[in-house]
Amino acid sequence: MEGRISNAWRLTVNDKNFIKTALLSEIRIDGRKPFEYRKISIKFDRGDGSSEVQIGQTRVMGIVTAQLIQPYKDRPKEGTLSIFTEFSPMADPSFEPGRPGELAVELGRIIDRGLRESRAVDTESLCILAGKYVWAIRIDLHILDNGGNLVDAANIAALAALLTYLRPECSLGGEDGQEVIVHPPEIREPLPLTVHHLPIAITFGFFGNEGILMNSANRSNSQ
Structure with missing residues:
Protein backbone atom coordinates (compact mmCIF):
# COMPACT_ATOMS: atom_id res chain seq x y z
CA MET A 1 0.00 0.00 0.00
CA ARG A 38 13.63 7.57 10.99
CA LYS A 39 13.39 10.17 13.74
CA ILE A 40 9.94 10.32 15.33
CA SER A 41 8.52 13.55 16.72
CA ILE A 42 5.23 13.74 18.64
CA LYS A 43 3.60 17.02 19.63
CA PHE A 44 0.74 17.53 22.07
CA ASP A 45 0.02 21.23 21.79
CA ARG A 46 -3.60 21.43 20.67
CA GLY A 47 -5.38 20.27 23.82
CA ASP A 48 -6.65 16.89 25.00
CA GLY A 49 -7.22 14.18 22.44
CA SER A 50 -4.97 15.49 19.70
CA SER A 51 -1.46 14.79 18.51
CA GLU A 52 0.83 15.58 15.60
CA VAL A 53 3.34 12.95 14.56
CA GLN A 54 6.25 13.46 12.22
CA ILE A 55 8.37 10.63 10.81
CA GLY A 56 10.93 11.97 8.39
CA GLN A 57 9.01 14.30 6.08
CA THR A 58 5.62 12.74 6.84
CA ARG A 59 3.25 14.55 9.21
CA VAL A 60 -0.07 13.21 10.46
CA MET A 61 -2.45 14.81 12.94
CA GLY A 62 -4.74 12.66 15.06
CA ILE A 63 -7.85 14.04 16.78
CA VAL A 64 -10.11 12.01 19.08
CA THR A 65 -13.73 12.93 19.80
CA ALA A 66 -16.62 11.03 21.40
CA GLN A 67 -20.39 11.04 21.53
CA LEU A 68 -23.05 9.00 23.26
CA ILE A 69 -24.90 6.57 21.01
CA GLN A 70 -27.10 3.49 21.27
CA PRO A 71 -24.94 0.35 21.17
CA TYR A 72 -25.20 -2.45 18.64
CA LYS A 73 -27.84 -5.01 19.62
CA ASP A 74 -25.33 -7.87 19.65
CA ARG A 75 -22.93 -5.85 21.85
CA PRO A 76 -25.13 -3.98 24.32
CA LYS A 77 -22.31 -3.36 26.80
CA GLU A 78 -19.60 -2.21 24.40
CA GLY A 79 -18.75 1.19 22.99
CA THR A 80 -17.34 1.66 19.51
CA LEU A 81 -14.09 2.80 17.94
CA SER A 82 -13.91 4.15 14.40
CA ILE A 83 -11.19 5.64 12.20
CA PHE A 84 -11.56 8.33 9.53
CA THR A 85 -8.79 9.64 7.30
CA GLU A 86 -8.44 12.88 5.36
CA PHE A 87 -5.94 13.24 2.52
CA SER A 88 -5.27 16.87 1.68
CA PRO A 89 -3.97 17.76 -1.82
CA MET A 90 -1.52 20.06 -0.03
CA ALA A 91 0.10 16.98 1.50
CA ASP A 92 0.64 15.28 -1.84
CA PRO A 93 -0.35 16.30 -5.41
CA SER A 94 -1.71 12.79 -6.00
CA PHE A 95 -4.38 13.25 -3.33
CA GLU A 96 -7.68 14.46 -4.69
CA PRO A 97 -10.06 16.76 -2.76
CA GLY A 98 -13.60 15.73 -1.93
CA ARG A 99 -14.80 12.37 -0.73
CA PRO A 100 -12.20 9.93 0.69
CA GLY A 101 -10.57 7.96 -2.09
CA GLU A 102 -9.56 4.32 -2.16
CA LEU A 103 -6.19 4.96 -0.53
CA ALA A 104 -7.70 6.97 2.32
CA VAL A 105 -10.23 4.21 2.97
CA GLU A 106 -7.52 1.54 2.83
CA LEU A 107 -5.27 3.41 5.26
CA GLY A 108 -8.19 3.85 7.66
CA ARG A 109 -8.97 0.14 7.50
CA ILE A 110 -5.39 -0.84 8.30
CA ILE A 111 -5.25 1.42 11.35
CA ASP A 112 -8.74 0.32 12.36
CA ARG A 113 -7.83 -3.38 12.23
CA GLY A 114 -4.66 -2.81 14.21
CA LEU A 115 -6.52 -1.07 17.04
CA ARG A 116 -9.84 -2.92 17.12
CA GLU A 117 -8.71 -6.49 16.43
CA SER A 118 -5.97 -6.20 19.03
CA ARG A 119 -8.58 -4.82 21.44
CA ALA A 120 -6.17 -2.09 22.47
CA VAL A 121 -9.02 0.07 23.76
CA ASP A 122 -11.33 -1.41 26.40
CA THR A 123 -14.69 -0.90 24.69
CA GLU A 124 -16.63 -2.31 27.65
CA SER A 125 -15.38 0.59 29.79
CA LEU A 126 -17.20 2.89 27.33
CA CYS A 127 -20.60 1.57 28.39
CA ILE A 128 -22.73 4.01 30.40
CA LEU A 129 -26.07 2.18 30.42
CA ALA A 130 -26.20 -1.30 28.92
CA GLY A 131 -28.31 -1.48 25.79
CA LYS A 132 -28.98 2.26 25.78
CA TYR A 133 -25.92 4.49 26.00
CA VAL A 134 -22.28 3.89 25.17
CA TRP A 135 -19.47 6.14 24.05
CA ALA A 136 -18.55 6.11 20.37
CA ILE A 137 -14.88 7.04 20.03
CA ARG A 138 -13.89 8.59 16.72
CA ILE A 139 -10.30 9.11 15.54
CA ASP A 140 -9.77 11.55 12.66
CA LEU A 141 -6.39 11.25 10.96
CA HIS A 142 -5.35 14.24 8.84
CA ILE A 143 -2.43 13.68 6.45
CA LEU A 144 -0.51 16.96 6.48
CA ASP A 145 2.61 15.90 4.53
CA ASN A 146 3.22 12.64 2.69
CA GLY A 147 6.85 11.55 2.69
CA GLY A 148 6.14 7.83 2.94
CA ASN A 149 5.43 5.60 5.97
CA LEU A 150 1.84 6.78 6.21
CA VAL A 151 0.77 3.59 7.99
CA ASP A 152 3.44 3.98 10.67
CA ALA A 153 2.82 7.70 11.18
CA ALA A 154 -0.98 7.37 11.20
CA ASN A 155 -0.81 4.48 13.65
CA ILE A 156 1.33 6.44 16.11
CA ALA A 157 -0.84 9.56 15.70
CA ALA A 158 -3.96 7.53 16.52
CA LEU A 159 -2.38 5.97 19.62
CA ALA A 160 -0.96 9.27 20.85
CA ALA A 161 -4.34 10.97 20.48
CA LEU A 162 -6.12 8.12 22.29
CA LEU A 163 -3.69 8.31 25.21
CA THR A 164 -4.29 12.04 25.70
CA TYR A 165 -8.06 12.02 25.25
CA LEU A 166 -10.24 12.57 28.34
CA ARG A 167 -13.93 11.73 28.06
CA PRO A 168 -16.58 13.45 30.19
CA GLU A 169 -17.64 11.78 33.43
CA CYS A 170 -21.24 10.53 33.42
CA SER A 171 -23.78 9.50 36.03
CA LEU A 172 -27.34 8.18 35.99
CA GLY A 173 -30.26 10.18 37.35
CA GLY A 174 -33.89 10.98 36.75
CA GLU A 175 -36.94 9.40 38.36
CA ASP A 176 -36.21 5.97 36.91
CA GLY A 177 -32.42 6.23 37.14
CA GLN A 178 -32.18 5.85 33.37
CA GLU A 179 -31.25 9.42 32.51
CA VAL A 180 -27.60 9.98 31.61
CA ILE A 181 -26.05 13.13 33.01
CA VAL A 182 -22.86 14.29 31.27
CA HIS A 183 -20.83 16.41 33.66
CA PRO A 184 -18.72 19.33 32.39
CA PRO A 185 -14.99 19.22 33.25
CA GLU A 186 -15.28 22.00 35.80
CA ILE A 187 -17.80 19.90 37.77
CA ARG A 188 -16.21 16.47 37.49
CA GLU A 189 -12.76 15.52 36.30
CA PRO A 190 -12.82 13.90 32.82
CA LEU A 191 -11.63 10.32 32.55
CA PRO A 192 -8.87 8.86 30.35
CA LEU A 193 -9.66 5.95 28.06
CA THR A 194 -8.66 2.48 29.19
CA VAL A 195 -5.90 1.43 26.78
CA HIS A 196 -4.58 -2.07 27.46
CA HIS A 197 -1.60 -2.05 25.12
CA LEU A 198 -0.03 -0.13 22.25
CA PRO A 199 0.01 -2.00 18.90
CA ILE A 200 2.74 -0.25 16.92
CA ALA A 201 2.83 -0.62 13.14
CA ILE A 202 6.25 -0.99 11.50
CA THR A 203 6.52 -1.00 7.72
Whole structure:
Protein backbone atom coordinates (compact mmCIF):
# COMPACT_ATOMS: atom_id res chain seq x y z
CA MET A 1 0.00 0.00 0.00
CA GLU A 2 2.82 2.42 0.83
CA GLY A 3 4.02 2.33 -2.75
CA ARG A 4 0.51 2.96 -4.04
CA ILE A 5 0.04 5.92 -1.76
CA SER A 6 3.29 7.33 -3.12
CA ASN A 7 2.26 6.72 -6.72
CA ALA A 8 3.05 10.30 -7.74
CA TRP A 9 6.76 9.77 -7.05
CA ARG A 10 8.69 8.44 -10.04
CA LEU A 11 12.36 7.45 -10.18
CA THR A 12 14.65 7.34 -13.18
CA VAL A 13 16.56 4.17 -14.04
CA ASN A 14 19.81 5.76 -12.79
CA ASP A 15 18.16 6.71 -9.51
CA LYS A 16 16.88 3.17 -9.01
CA ASN A 17 20.29 1.66 -9.79
CA PHE A 18 22.00 4.06 -7.40
CA ILE A 19 19.56 3.23 -4.60
CA LYS A 20 19.88 -0.51 -5.24
CA THR A 21 23.68 -0.34 -5.11
CA ALA A 22 23.53 1.58 -1.83
CA LEU A 23 21.08 -0.91 -0.34
CA LEU A 24 23.33 -3.84 -1.27
CA SER A 25 26.01 -2.06 0.77
CA GLU A 26 23.50 -1.72 3.64
CA ILE A 27 23.44 2.05 3.32
CA ARG A 28 20.41 4.17 2.56
CA ILE A 29 20.54 7.38 0.59
CA ASP A 30 19.90 9.31 3.82
CA GLY A 31 22.71 7.50 5.65
CA ARG A 32 20.58 5.19 7.79
CA LYS A 33 21.28 1.50 8.29
CA PRO A 34 18.74 -1.08 6.97
CA PHE A 35 16.79 -1.38 10.24
CA GLU A 36 17.35 2.11 11.54
CA TYR A 37 14.08 3.97 11.98
CA ARG A 38 13.63 7.57 10.99
CA LYS A 39 13.39 10.17 13.74
CA ILE A 40 9.94 10.32 15.33
CA SER A 41 8.52 13.55 16.72
CA ILE A 42 5.23 13.74 18.64
CA LYS A 43 3.60 17.02 19.63
CA PHE A 44 0.74 17.53 22.07
CA ASP A 45 0.02 21.23 21.79
CA ARG A 46 -3.60 21.43 20.67
CA GLY A 47 -5.38 20.27 23.82
CA ASP A 48 -6.65 16.89 25.00
CA GLY A 49 -7.22 14.18 22.44
CA SER A 50 -4.97 15.49 19.70
CA SER A 51 -1.46 14.79 18.51
CA GLU A 52 0.83 15.58 15.60
CA VAL A 53 3.34 12.95 14.56
CA GLN A 54 6.25 13.46 12.22
CA ILE A 55 8.37 10.63 10.81
CA GLY A 56 10.93 11.97 8.39
CA GLN A 57 9.01 14.30 6.08
CA THR A 58 5.62 12.74 6.84
CA ARG A 59 3.25 14.55 9.21
CA VAL A 60 -0.07 13.21 10.46
CA MET A 61 -2.45 14.81 12.94
CA GLY A 62 -4.74 12.66 15.06
CA ILE A 63 -7.85 14.04 16.78
CA VAL A 64 -10.11 12.01 19.08
CA THR A 65 -13.73 12.93 19.80
CA ALA A 66 -16.62 11.03 21.40
CA GLN A 67 -20.39 11.04 21.53
CA LEU A 68 -23.05 9.00 23.26
CA ILE A 69 -24.90 6.57 21.01
CA GLN A 70 -27.10 3.49 21.27
CA PRO A 71 -24.94 0.35 21.17
CA TYR A 72 -25.20 -2.45 18.64
CA LYS A 73 -27.84 -5.01 19.62
CA ASP A 74 -25.33 -7.87 19.65
CA ARG A 75 -22.93 -5.85 21.85
CA PRO A 76 -25.13 -3.98 24.32
CA LYS A 77 -22.31 -3.36 26.80
CA GLU A 78 -19.60 -2.21 24.40
CA GLY A 79 -18.75 1.19 22.99
CA THR A 80 -17.34 1.66 19.51
CA LEU A 81 -14.09 2.80 17.94
CA SER A 82 -13.91 4.15 14.40
CA ILE A 83 -11.19 5.64 12.20
CA PHE A 84 -11.56 8.33 9.53
CA THR A 85 -8.79 9.64 7.30
CA GLU A 86 -8.44 12.88 5.36
CA PHE A 87 -5.94 13.24 2.52
CA SER A 88 -5.27 16.87 1.68
CA PRO A 89 -3.97 17.76 -1.82
CA MET A 90 -1.52 20.06 -0.03
CA ALA A 91 0.10 16.98 1.50
CA ASP A 92 0.64 15.28 -1.84
CA PRO A 93 -0.35 16.30 -5.41
CA SER A 94 -1.71 12.79 -6.00
CA PHE A 95 -4.38 13.25 -3.33
CA GLU A 96 -7.68 14.46 -4.69
CA PRO A 97 -10.06 16.76 -2.76
CA GLY A 98 -13.60 15.73 -1.93
CA ARG A 99 -14.80 12.37 -0.73
CA PRO A 100 -12.20 9.93 0.69
CA GLY A 101 -10.57 7.96 -2.09
CA GLU A 102 -9.56 4.32 -2.16
CA LEU A 103 -6.19 4.96 -0.53
CA ALA A 104 -7.70 6.97 2.32
CA VAL A 105 -10.23 4.21 2.97
CA GLU A 106 -7.52 1.54 2.83
CA LEU A 107 -5.27 3.41 5.26
CA GLY A 108 -8.19 3.85 7.66
CA ARG A 109 -8.97 0.14 7.50
CA ILE A 110 -5.39 -0.84 8.30
CA ILE A 111 -5.25 1.42 11.35
CA ASP A 112 -8.74 0.32 12.36
CA ARG A 113 -7.83 -3.38 12.23
CA GLY A 114 -4.66 -2.81 14.21
CA LEU A 115 -6.52 -1.07 17.04
CA ARG A 116 -9.84 -2.92 17.12
CA GLU A 117 -8.71 -6.49 16.43
CA SER A 118 -5.97 -6.20 19.03
CA ARG A 119 -8.58 -4.82 21.44
CA ALA A 120 -6.17 -2.09 22.47
CA VAL A 121 -9.02 0.07 23.76
CA ASP A 122 -11.33 -1.41 26.40
CA THR A 123 -14.69 -0.90 24.69
CA GLU A 124 -16.63 -2.31 27.65
CA SER A 125 -15.38 0.59 29.79
CA LEU A 126 -17.20 2.89 27.33
CA CYS A 127 -20.60 1.57 28.39
CA ILE A 128 -22.73 4.01 30.40
CA LEU A 129 -26.07 2.18 30.42
CA ALA A 130 -26.20 -1.30 28.92
CA GLY A 131 -28.31 -1.48 25.79
CA LYS A 132 -28.98 2.26 25.78
CA TYR A 133 -25.92 4.49 26.00
CA VAL A 134 -22.28 3.89 25.17
CA TRP A 135 -19.47 6.14 24.05
CA ALA A 136 -18.55 6.11 20.37
CA ILE A 137 -14.88 7.04 20.03
CA ARG A 138 -13.89 8.59 16.72
CA ILE A 139 -10.30 9.11 15.54
CA ASP A 140 -9.77 11.55 12.66
CA LEU A 141 -6.39 11.25 10.96
CA HIS A 142 -5.35 14.24 8.84
CA ILE A 143 -2.43 13.68 6.45
CA LEU A 144 -0.51 16.96 6.48
CA ASP A 145 2.61 15.90 4.53
CA ASN A 146 3.22 12.64 2.69
CA GLY A 147 6.85 11.55 2.69
CA GLY A 148 6.14 7.83 2.94
CA ASN A 149 5.43 5.60 5.97
CA LEU A 150 1.84 6.78 6.21
CA VAL A 151 0.77 3.59 7.99
CA ASP A 152 3.44 3.98 10.67
CA ALA A 153 2.82 7.70 11.18
CA ALA A 154 -0.98 7.37 11.20
CA ASN A 155 -0.81 4.48 13.65
CA ILE A 156 1.33 6.44 16.11
CA ALA A 157 -0.84 9.56 15.70
CA ALA A 158 -3.96 7.53 16.52
CA LEU A 159 -2.38 5.97 19.62
CA ALA A 160 -0.96 9.27 20.85
CA ALA A 161 -4.34 10.97 20.48
CA LEU A 162 -6.12 8.12 22.29
CA LEU A 163 -3.69 8.31 25.21
CA THR A 164 -4.29 12.04 25.70
CA TYR A 165 -8.06 12.02 25.25
CA LEU A 166 -10.24 12.57 28.34
CA ARG A 167 -13.93 11.73 28.06
CA PRO A 168 -16.58 13.45 30.19
CA GLU A 169 -17.64 11.78 33.43
CA CYS A 170 -21.24 10.53 33.42
CA SER A 171 -23.78 9.50 36.03
CA LEU A 172 -27.34 8.18 35.99
CA GLY A 173 -30.26 10.18 37.35
CA GLY A 174 -33.89 10.98 36.75
CA GLU A 175 -36.94 9.40 38.36
CA ASP A 176 -36.21 5.97 36.91
CA GLY A 177 -32.42 6.23 37.14
CA GLN A 178 -32.18 5.85 33.37
CA GLU A 179 -31.25 9.42 32.51
CA VAL A 180 -27.60 9.98 31.61
CA ILE A 181 -26.05 13.13 33.01
CA VAL A 182 -22.86 14.29 31.27
CA HIS A 183 -20.83 16.41 33.66
CA PRO A 184 -18.72 19.33 32.39
CA PRO A 185 -14.99 19.22 33.25
CA GLU A 186 -15.28 22.00 35.80
CA ILE A 187 -17.80 19.90 37.77
CA ARG A 188 -16.21 16.47 37.49
CA GLU A 189 -12.76 15.52 36.30
CA PRO A 190 -12.82 13.90 32.82
CA LEU A 191 -11.63 10.32 32.55
CA PRO A 192 -8.87 8.86 30.35
CA LEU A 193 -9.66 5.95 28.06
CA THR A 194 -8.66 2.48 29.19
CA VAL A 195 -5.90 1.43 26.78
CA HIS A 196 -4.58 -2.07 27.46
CA HIS A 197 -1.60 -2.05 25.12
CA LEU A 198 -0.03 -0.13 22.25
CA PRO A 199 0.01 -2.00 18.90
CA ILE A 200 2.74 -0.25 16.92
CA ALA A 201 2.83 -0.62 13.14
CA ILE A 202 6.25 -0.99 11.50
CA THR A 203 6.52 -1.00 7.72
CA PHE A 204 9.01 -3.28 5.98
CA GLY A 205 10.08 -3.16 2.36
CA PHE A 206 11.52 -5.80 0.00
CA PHE A 207 13.69 -4.63 -2.89
CA GLY A 208 14.75 -6.39 -6.05
CA ASN A 209 15.41 -10.06 -6.62
CA GLU A 210 18.14 -10.02 -3.98
CA GLY A 211 15.53 -10.02 -1.24
CA ILE A 212 16.82 -6.88 0.46
CA LEU A 213 14.76 -6.26 3.58
CA MET A 214 14.58 -3.11 5.68
CA ASN A 215 12.11 -1.27 7.84
CA SER A 216 10.62 2.20 7.58
CA ALA A 217 10.99 2.48 3.81
CA ASN A 218 10.67 6.08 2.73
CA ARG A 219 8.94 7.39 -0.37
CA SER A 220 11.99 7.36 -2.61
CA ASN A 221 12.91 3.72 -2.04
CA SER A 222 9.48 2.14 -1.62
CA GLN A 223 8.83 1.67 -5.31
